[in-house]
Amino acid sequence: MINLIVPIDIQERLTLALLNAGTREIGGVLLGEHTDEGVFRIHELTVQPQGGTIVTFVRKIEDSLRQSLRNFFHKTNFEYTRFNYVGEWHSHPSFSLTPSTHDKQSMYEIVNDPNVGANFALLLITKLQQGKLIGKVYLFAPGFEMVTGHLIMEGISK
């Protein structure tokens, strides 16, 4: 089972970004820490108007995004096995939190892209429901079916 932890500061950033975006879909790249077997904690994320994936990032070589990645690797002392790209996120403001066919295709493209070099990637789909941040997380790996993971909103009791 894959667990993705969303810390409070990231929840706040996502909530604000989703509020500002309204009915527009937004997304970006998730950078995180591998804290334990099957457990990832989001450290940093990028917010872009369209669901900008790591693939579009690698292809377009967007300077600001490259800088975010560089800063992140620098801050985390280049411990690539612990701190790295963990996946993608985007919003489904008006839809369910289930990945579309296109979402799945993009994720398999990412994990099979040698330029990305990721052997797995998580997809976080999120939205606001009556002002409350909700989400679902999915795991993609080359040659495997999509697996639903467990999303943990840190600091919020269930």
Ligand SMILES: [Zn+2]
């Ligand atoms: Zn989607």
